[in-house]
Amino acid sequence: MKYNRCGKSGLLLPQISLGLWHNFGSVDSFENGEDIVKAAFDEGITHFDLANNYGPVPGSAETNFGKILKNNFRGNLRDEIVITTKAGYTMWDGPYGDWGSRKYLLSSLDQSLKRMNLEYVDIFYSHRFDPETPLEETMMALDYAVRSGKALYAGISNYNTEQTKEATEILKRLGTPCLIHQVKYSMFVREPEAGLLDVLEEKGVGCIAFSPLAQGLLTDKYLKGIPENSRAFNPNGHLKTDEVSEERIQKIIQLNAIAQQRNQSLAQMALAWLLKDSRITSVLIGASSVGQLKNNIDSLQNLDFSTAELFEIENILR
Ligand SMILES: NC(=O)c1ccc[n+]([C@@H]2O[C@H](COP(=O)([O-])OP(=O)(O)OC[C@H]3O[C@@H](n4cnc5c(N)ncnc54)[C@H](OP(=O)(O)O)[C@@H]3O)[C@@H](O)[C@H]2O)c1
Numbered sequence: 001m002k003y004n005r006c007g008k009s010g011l012l013l014p015q016i017s018l019g020l021w022h023n024f025g026s027v028d029s030f031e032n033g034e035d036i037v038k039a040a041f042d043e044g045i046t047h048f049d050l051a052n053n054y055g056p057v058p059g060s061a062e063t064n065f066g067k068i069l070k071n072n073f074r075g076n077l078r079d080e081i082v083i084t085t086k087a088g089y090t091m092w093d094g095p096y097g098d099w100g101s102r103k104y105l106l107s108s109l110d111q112s113l114k115r116m117n118l119e120y121v122d123i124f125y126s127h128r129f130d131p132e133t134p135l136e137e138t139m140m141a142l143d144y145a146v147r148s149g150k151a152l153y154a155g156i157s158n159y160n161t162e163q164t165k166e167a168t169e170i171l172k173r174l175g176t177p178c179l180i181h182q183v184k185y186s187m188f189v190r191e192p193e194a195g196l197l198d199v200l201e202e203k204g205v206g207c208i209a210f211s212p213l214a215q216g217l218l219t220d221k222y223l224k225g226i227p228e229n230s231r232a233f234n235p236n237g238h239l240k241t242d243e244v245s246e247e248r249i250q251k252i253i254q255l256n257a258i259a260q261q262r263n264q265s266l267a268q269m270a271l272a273w274l275l276k277d278s279r280i281t282s283v284l285i286g287a288s289s290v291g292q293l294k295n296n297i298d299s300l301q302n303l304d305f306s307t308a309e310l311f312e313i314e315n316i317l318r
Pocket of ligand 1: 296
């Protein structure tokens with residue numbers, strides 16, 4: 001594993017990080033999730049990403065991760081890993097369990113720490129911009145989370161370019177620099193290229209790309225339609241069947257052919273394609289098996305693209 005500096009901070013993150021959005025909830029096999037986390041750590045993945053609402057049921061991924069920590073990461077091993085959580089989407093009933101108020105963010109962080117049985121998380125994120133709450137308030141809540149020792153760093157996620165500029169400036173003024181932005185970015189989702197990545201670089205903020213495989217679309221899984229053991233088939237999955245369109249499948253088939261010429265799987269090529277950009281600190285993958293995880297880590301063996309390959313890929317994606 002190679003570790004990249006997260007923006008202009010002191011923190012190094014592995015080029016591949018593991019997210020627990022799917023496959024770690026109370027509806028999933030605990031043993032399978034535990035095996036994936038253990039295998040990830042053995043391969044040098046030191047960064048595990050959670051959020052208050054990961055499950056289902058919401059919160060259960062954090063509860064399960066707490067058990068995995070207790071079983072496998074006792075004592076000083078906590079110091080060898082980076083654990084993140086977030087608040088911003090609906091978590092509990094009433095007016096205080098959603099969006100970006102200080103009330104919600106700080107009580108949610110306390111709940112997350114209890115579920116994982118941790119004293120602190122390494123990164124606490126505002127999971128989404130709240131148009132109704134003053135941005136100062138949301139950022140002051142992140143600043144407080146860090147000052148109170150419940151988080152070591154602050155991050156934002158799903159903020160657009162303008163919101164990111166403002167948020168990073170407020171955090172800088174408060175004395176808690178924004179460490180990282182978690183953005184949806186893959187061959188199929190290109191919005192961050194329209195200015196956001198430049199702003200992050202200019203502000204010295206790291207960038208971690210989530211759903212880098214477009215939830216599994218950028219793998220060889222859907223070449224022949226929707227298999228039963230897939231996120232698109234799973235009723236708890238967030239990949240909707242209409243996202244596996246005929247047009248998408250045609251693109252996937254063509255991309256897969258280029259990956260084969262490179263002696264890579266399509267998943268490996270999709271991750272390498274993101275990591276070729278020095279502004280990307282880490283790619284934040286999901287995995288439903290240890291096999292997938294290992295396949296994805298092997299992407300690091302070939303991160304170089306020829307100009308002709310990049311041109312061919314652009315032509316397919318256009
Ligand atoms: N900040 C945010 O708003 C936000 C939003 C979404 C996600 N995230 C973070 O990003 C993390 C990753 O998101 P994601 O799970 O959508 O990422 P992803 O890497 O794009 O998709 C992961 C899924 O793709 C399939 N897959 C992975 N490797 C494969 C391989 N080698 N061959 C075939 N299929 C493979 C598996 O699904 P199957 O079940 O089909 O096997 C796996 O669960 C989340 O866990 C979370 O931490 C953050």
